[in-house]
Amino acid sequence: MKSKLEDILNKLHRGEITPKNALQILKDFPYQDLSFAKIDHHREIIRGFPEIIYGLGKTDSQISKIAQEILKKGSNLLITKLEPSVFKKIKKKIPKIHYNALAKAAYLKQKKPSLGKGKVIIMTAGTSDIPVAEEAFVTCDILGNEIEKIYDVGVAGLHRLFGEYGKIKEARIIITVAGMEGALPSVVAGITNSPIIAVPTSIGYGASFNGLAALLAMLNSCPGGVAVVNIDNGFGAGYLASLINHL
Amino acid sequence: MKSKLEDILNKLHRGEITPKNALQILKDFPYQDLSFAKIDHHREIIRGFPEIIYGLGKTDSQISKIAQEILKKGSNLLITKLEPSVFKKIKKKIPKIHYNALAKAAYLKQKKPSLGKGKVIIMTAGTSDIPVAEEAFVTCDILGNEIEKIYDVGVAGLHRLFGEYGKIKEARIIITVAGMEGALPSVVAGITNSPIIAVPTSIGYGASFNGLAALLAMLNSCPGGVAVVNIDNGFGAGYLASLINHL
Amino acid sequence: MKSKLEDILNKLHRGEITPKNALQILKDFPYQDLSFAKIDHHREIIRGFPEIIYGLGKTDSQISKIAQEILKKGSNLLITKLEPSVFKKIKKKIPKIHYNALAKAAYLKQKKPSLGKGKVIIMTAGTSDIPVAEEAFVTCDILGNEIEKIYDVGVAGLHRLFGEYGKIKEARIIITVAGMEGALPSVVAGITNSPIIAVPTSIGYGASFNGLAALLAMLNSCPGGVAVVNIDNGFGAGYLASLINHL
Amino acid sequence: MKSKLEDILNKLHRGEITPKNALQILKDFPYQDLSFAKIDHHREIIRGFPEIIYGLGKTDSQISKIAQEILKKGSNLLITKLEPSVFKKIKKKIPKIHYNALAKAAYLKQKKPSLGKGKVIIMTAGTSDIPVAEEAFVTCDILGNEIEKIYDVGVAGLHRLFGEYGKIKEARIIITVAGMEGALPSVVAGITNSPIIAVPTSIGYGASFNGLAALLAMLNSCPGGVAVVNIDNGFGAGYLASLINHL
Amino acid sequence: MKSKLEDILNKLHRGEITPKNALQILKDFPYQDLSFAKIDHHREIIRGFPEIIYGLGKTDSQISKIAQEILKKGSNLLITKLEPSVFKKIKKKIPKIHYNALAKAAYLKQKKPSLGKGKVIIMTAGTSDIPVAEEAFVTCDILGNEIEKIYDVGVAGLHRLFGEYGKIKEARIIITVAGMEGALPSVVAGITNSPIIAVPTSIGYGASFNGLAALLAMLNSCPGGVAVVNIDNGFGAGYLASLINHL
Amino acid sequence: MKSKLEDILNKLHRGEITPKNALQILKDFPYQDLSFAKIDHHREIIRGFPEIIYGLGKTDSQISKIAQEILKKGSNLLITKLEPSVFKKIKKKIPKIHYNALAKAAYLKQKKPSLGKGKVIIMTAGTSDIPVAEEAFVTCDILGNEIEKIYDVGVAGLHRLFGEYGKIKEARIIITVAGMEGALPSVVAGITNSPIIAVPTSIGYGASFNGLAALLAMLNSCPGGVAVVNIDNGFGAGYLASLINHL
Amino acid sequence: MKSKLEDILNKLHRGEITPKNALQILKDFPYQDLSFAKIDHHREIIRGFPEIIYGLGKTDSQISKIAQEILKKGSNLLITKLEPSVFKKIKKKIPKIHYNALAKAAYLKQKKPSLGKGKVIIMTAGTSDIPVAEEAFVTCDILGNEIEKIYDVGVAGLHRLFGEYGKIKEARIIITVAGMEGALPSVVAGITNSPIIAVPTSIGYGASFNGLAALLAMLNSCPGGVAVVNIDNGFGAGYLASLINHL
């Protein structure tokens, strides 16, 4: 196609057509003929961070290659859902890389990211929800956010939650991570004014149906100000929280 | 069969067999031959209340007949899930009957039931849950219980719930009625020591899936002490609460 | 309680009460007081076969004990859902026992069961459905039935099915075993007059949802004459077929 | 195609080919060339009853036409799932037709069907299950079966069930109709030796999910001898029962 | 943005930049700056038919406006899922419009569409599936296809299906429409070589779960060559069939 | 309890205890004794807006009372999910009230709310999604936000979406409303950097399962930056967007 | 905050404000400022038992630490859902600890708990349900209850159930544990007057859907007096039974 466009430009250059003609012709170009435009670069700019590597179902050599590509550009690196065994192999190729074993996430900060405006608070209902919360933490951290963790403050013991009320009030955005009945975001939304990102977890058994119970509960949260991401999607919550925090 | 039994009794009476023989023969009687036993009366005694009439899908004349039968025995009457239009027709035949329009339940107290030992508290998360709560109330009431209603104290506004903490503490049994995310029983179970009967309601829309969200949440309630009845089953909750309260 | 009954019998014996009195008293006996009746023996007679041992979740020593008890009475033995490793241990204690490895069922015929009146045909849609079909076969066989197997005649190749039409016509009862779209019973019901027991299998992947697709299809079978048992329940199908065949 | 076949027959008739040749040629005929065979008549014979009319979604004139066609042949007529309003219109065209309002089924017996060998017992757990049971009854009746109805004997009051034990024992086949927890077939299967057809009904509310609860319960019935038809499918149960009863 | 582009063209025209420079600059244009390209026209060309109007949830005046717009361009018109009452109002504004009452579809052919290369066969399992089949028919027809309808040939009576084998063989594409157990496409795929588009319908009751049973069955179809569209989506099947037929 | 507290304060006042003693005693106060604290007022402050009235299931007189209470305080009023017939009755009592018929929401602005920092863009995939989008609009509007609506830009015609790219880029927060396959938020998230609130709608039929398809799709959105609210929950999306926009 | 409160107390002490003033100021304290209250101790008192340790997903060292903390206080210890391998490691640190291998629960009684008022009966339908029943047993036992176990009395053999009728009658509370069709609580509720806690188990296969069938059946239990806990939640049933038994 390029040749077709070059042709027009050349014709214009040679004076065979006027700028007005050229414009008219370009307008009538079907969509795909413009596909050379710098969409890709543009996208990198708008999203502000190179693609995060989703580790699941990728081989260590695939991941290593992409990771090295990202590092070459001087960017920060984040790999999520990465099994320890795969990490070990990557570590050999990228020795400086770190691993958050709870979150199953690897990362390497080459430059300090610009900080978001406020504090992101990450809360869990129970200790079993911590791995998902840590994925959110690692994500928020590498994207540049001040973070405070408040773990194990589920609704079964409201006093623990209220004991942290002072901190909660100061959050710009709150991520609530909970399995089982998933009631934490509803309760937190009732006592604060911050936007809340709710992450259901697959913690539980029986009629938790791998997180379905918590997911549905969160989607039906009575008080306004709550939105939900996929079950166990700590990354998604952290990413969105960071977007909001950088507004 | 009776004749067979009579035969044995007669033989024993005539001395043709010994009591020991008779006993042996009776032992070998197959199960069904004993079906004349007073199972029915027995059951009425053990359950302590004549059958409650489930109004749904019955005609007014069917209901009226059963109701009149119950009333003749001097028993108290309770009809649940009764549409107003059906009630009107029954009212003509049983003029003294009352109707709780919210609960869609008709009742007639002929004698004062013996009171349960403590107080049953019936709570709702929202005002839309009240009809189900009222069904629980009507049931508890006719079965003889001191009842306190605490409505519209959902987790979205914990202050309303805590404002009632004094009353909640005094409950012998608590019925919590909630739709949407169904978090009320979890929160209440965290601040009290009473057994809690959780009633999910079909209140909500979208991913509440007609009460499924609340049902699952309640089944996954973190703190101990919570058991669940069917969606919108105020009667079941009230009946069980009364059983417990009369222990 | 026995003493109470003995008491009555003794009184009757001593002439202190009449047979009519005794009868009256017995009639008023509450239900549970008659629990000594020979329910158990009776049940063994009506079901015509000692309890089949469901092997899943039982230890080899538990199974061996029950099995030996059954064998002592001279009865035939059937153990379903029995893993090969567990069978090996049982085999050491009961050397004569046989194992149908496809069906994962162990059995031992000590006496020839009375034969049902007609032929039971067991059909499968595919070869992967055969284990479930074999469980039906083993069950039918030990309960005394003439059986014909017609395997791998799914609706994707109707010619194979029609090639067996002659046999199909002669069936007294037909068991159809199929996974995936579960269409076999519908097609067979359309070309025969025998009662059909449909067994959905968990064969398939993706939207077969472990047999749910086949189960629903079979429950919605257009032509009359089809009833369905649980997914992978070859035993249930074989047992019911045998009951019908012995009518 | 007929011409092709005629051609062969003519050639054979003229002695141009031998019977052996003709047979060989016919064998090689592709399948569809034989489609003129009297499949249809054959099917009427094997199923022993003209097609039952499924009334749902058909207009009164459509139904009347098919019905009159069936009646002309001297056959008995059965129309299921027929709304009263549609029946009224059909009644004008076929004045002798009867209507079972509970079953929403119309029928007309022109000849006495041959009776099945034993008795079909139709049981319901509650009174709300009766319409489905009546559909089974109407179906069994027109197909020629001795039927005994035992209604409202659900497991909540076992004494009522056991009161009918004498009758239950005499059944050749039992149809159990139940909604809600659907426990009736399990209990009946435990005390009898007859094949049981279980019909879940959509009776109930909330977590009955329109009969799903009863359906699943019945599919998981512990004791052998139970098979299940679609929710509310009284016709299917009656049809299958009749097939078995005529074996 | 246009000005920016005009600027470049003008500069090139004036010889201030070379064609090579211009090309380089254009390459670096971010994506959105090219949005003036004639995507819209292009799309109209590639899809070959103006947008079909989905009637559900639109007012008669909304539909009339869009329809008149389409008609002005001389295009053919198709409106699906259109209630009779809404159609009547549209008819007043567009008197020439036709209505297929079964399909609930309105249409107006202004020009003869170019015909697809072969025959599209539309089959239904039952008479209740016909409305969905008619929607497929109307769609195929206005898009220019030779169509043959073969209705009421479900698997419960294979003879009816085989009676149409001659026609089936001649299909270029087959649309199979079926509710309940949804077995028709599997059977048809087993006896033909044409691509099959399977349309599950919401026909049935109980465990058909509004077409879910048929949908799952079709997705699990054993023989290759079957793809599935949404429940009751006659339009989608007809549209795809036409696309294939015009290849 | 107050007396107990007063008692302490009095004792302190009288010098019978020291401030240190008083503090110690207060620390040991059990939780509920502090329930007089101004939780309620506090909550009104933190949430920044009086309770929004959820109209569903409330009578016109109930709503009118609450509404008048809110209006008396000089606050702005919002009533969601309000049927037109109920609105009419409320209108008589509160003549100045407005009604957004698409959104089924009533509102009355008494004071100008403080504006959020940026622009909220509300997009819909189709025209049928507009009612839900309008609910989001009404909510955002009364809470004080600059809003831009971009309706009917679903992924089936990407050119329409890209035609609005300029506007989309300028959004501070984006609300995407879509039914059917629910792909809009995924596509938008791929071309922008704003946080996205995805609202699945119940638009569609068949396997859309009343919005379940769109809900699941949105929860599984590939690109980061998307969170989801309940099906048809325009209010929830608008409320959260406003919270974020006021950060 | 404390300083603010101290400040007030000091002012009062110094006579700068009156007790009435102080009270007024305290009343206006926002909620969170009171968070120092002894909620925690209070909660320990009301629940009467230190937190039970949910073993799943915790490391042996985490569990050991919490356990030792509990033991130091002289409390009794209960750890549920504890794998044998993890128990072994804990046993080394806490040699006196016991393990119920069936229940997968560890416990250590340091002091005799006060006994509940009556007898808790724990019933199972089959032998495979015993592990869940044992979890209920261990829980009830350490919380102080007289317990009677009645195992393997499922509805498939009612005679076994009735054989235990004498015991059943004496229960204050009954826990029924059942998988598959989950009919046990319905049957037991029909013959007794005690409150019944129903525990569905994941026992079964195919359409038991990991306990969903039993769960739904129990939620739809016809007779009143039944409430349900999560699938396999023996602990929850035992805990609630103990609460009721200590009323």
Place this chain on the structure above:
Amino acid sequence: MKSKLEDILNKLHRGEITPKNALQILKDFPYQDLSFAKIDHHREIIRGFPEIIYGLGKTDSQISKIAQEILKKGSNLLITKLEPSVFKKIKKKIPKIHYNALAKAAYLKQKKPSLGKGKVIIMTAGTSDIPVAEEAFVTCDILGNEIEKIYDVGVAGLHRLFGEYGKIKEARIIITVAGMEGALPSVVAGITNSPIIAVPTSIGYGASFNGLAALLAMLNSCPGGVAVVNIDNGFGAGYLASLINHL
């Protein structure tokens, strides 16, 4: 039956009946008597390819036998869903066989298949979808199709998709393979005119519910021209694409 047919042919041969008589008699032959017809051969011809071997659940010796049978006839061989360990054993018996490790498919081309008329394009949304795409590729390839693969062009980065627009335009049929939100086919259908076969994959976690989310999204695809096969069914998509491409 053959004898009966022979009998007729012989009679005709001997002149005892006329050809017209013979034809009449044959017409009245019941269906099954014609089962000897060459259905099987016919089917092989119409489907144009010997049965593809579905490897799952078959032993290596079973597969080897069928494979060798197919190879003997000179046909091409395709085995799908074949585990590497099973392949190794087959490789020993059929050394020339190839294995596509990603697709888990073995194949052997003995003759060049006739090519379809156009190009089949196989697209994936992500790299994790590639195994399913490769199964489609292997299938299309051995059935004779020109294929172009366009992998990892999911909607999260539309620029990658549009970068391939030139190729996409040239497709005769497009297979789109996608997990998670499954939006790819909707987007592609919006920019092209080719029939699209959508393959949902089980890629994802949480609320992807093993591919259900993608499946539902694809079934609800807005633009026409999309049909769906089972989750992970690369073979089905490839087979159908090839059928269409050979039209």
